[in-house]
Amino acid sequence: MKEEIICAGFGGQGIMFLGKILALAGMKENKYVSWMPSYGAEVRGGTAHSMVVISDKEIASPIVSHPTTAIVMNQPSLDKFLPKTKAQGLVIVNTSLAKVNSPRKDLEVLEIPATEMAASLGNIKIANMIVLGVYLAKKKLLNLESALQSLKETLAEQFLELNISALKAGFNL
Amino acid sequence: MMREKILMCGNEAIGEGAIQANCQFYAGYPITPQNELTAYMARRMYEEGRVFIQSESEISAINMVFGASLAGARAMTSSSSPGISLKQEGISYLVGCELPAVIVNIMRGGPGLGNIAPSQADYFQAVKGGGHGDYKTIVLAPSSVEEAFNLTRLSFDLADHYRNPVIILGDGLLGQMMEPLPQILNSKLKIQNYPKDWALTGCLGRKPRIIRSLLLGEGELERHNQKLQEKFKSISEKEVRFERLYLEDAEFVLIAYGTVSRICKAVVNNLRGKNKKIGLIRPITLWPFPEKIIRETAEKIEGILVVEMSAGQMLEDVKLAVEGKCPVYFCGRMGGGIPTEEEIYEKLSQMLI
CATH class of the missing domain: 3.40.50.920 (Rossmann fold)
Known part of the structure; x- marks a missing residue:
């Protein structure tokens, strides 16, 4: 098993954090993991992405050119990474901010209005946790529990409840 | 069996490697893509009761390292390409004075101010000397976060053993990427102790020591160079790793x-x-x-x-x-x-x- 994920969106959507929780959860399940940020002059509103590799074997290259899963949170990211996704790959799209318009029939595309769902839960910033929940439920590669534990170890107390509620909401969709 | 691990970026792993190697002095000036290293050292050196200085420039950082090394401390500085260019004079002086030091270069695109993306274009500068004079520095090139940690620990031993600066040559990717590191915080790894009977520690009750690279006597500098070359020969025979x-x-x-x-x-x-x-x-x-x-x-x-x-x-x-x-x-x-x-x-x- 070798899962190569690209998480992408606007700066400020928690793209790096989403990737980090994936890597941490993988590490907790004793898999080989790597996490690589795009680290240009990222600012809120600009585009950002992180590459996560989760594998049963030692990871040769941490660089992902063609992901097996793309989690895209805005239109520029969808346009950039959907075409690069491997055949039979998974694309999770935040349809609140992106519209799927691709001729490819060899992908599984999950359309989730994540930002709107997050808003209804009280904060648009937790759209990242909703798509993480969707990913965990769909791919069944990592346990929900590992992700929850990673959140508990990473987040300050006051943000925990909101993030967990979003993660569970996505997972139970 | 499951090992306790922590997720760390390469910059932080280098920092922790230095902490575990008993680095007593760190001076640095911020530059992307190595900032996590300076930030990590700011926190950890303080926790360990050691010296961290955010200097006013890269040049002062390397000269502070020079001073700390003179006094016998394990000392390190770090930067990225343009900042490392500024340090070259200091590195040449360190070699001339046979002083140990660890210099980390997390390379970015050049020439000039370039950009902040990963690069390996400082290879010549690192392996061929870099500053003025006939000299070499040991250059270690980690390819993973765990290796960045291990080679940093090693670099302090090599620097002390040979009394020569060691360069850790990484790039922006290595600095930024995160991988699991076996749980090493608070571990008691063995630190090699090198007697520094040359360090300037105050000469009360003993003969004064002199460390300098200005050698004006007849044939003196050539003899010094011959000695340095013999050291470089010995390093090239014993320290090849691949x-x-x-x-x-x-x-x-x-x-x-x-x-x-x-x-x-x-x-x-x-x-x-x-x-x-x-x-x-x-x-x-x-x-x-x-x-x-x-x-x-x-x-x-x-x-x-x-x-x-x-x-x-x-x-x-x-x-x-x-x-x-x-x-x-x-x-x-x-x-x-x-x-x-x-x-x-x-x-x-x-x-x-």
């Missing part, structure tokens, strides 16, 4: 260091799955360069492909080692470009593999 993969039956060999070697490893693993006889040599020490294994391998194979994030710098050392015994090809990207697996396959197919 990783080899599938050399036994390889017909073609990739040579790459640092993070680029990771991309090459993915290519080699993939092609081995298709029964292609391809191997990999990854220099871990860039100086001393693993020329012997490269020469021996060149005699048995059909070609070498060097892959670098530069216009072809290590390529020259590979060619010197190969001595024309097999064709040497090159695949490189510059100015922050990262070679892709596809580009390497393309190049290999041109080599008729």
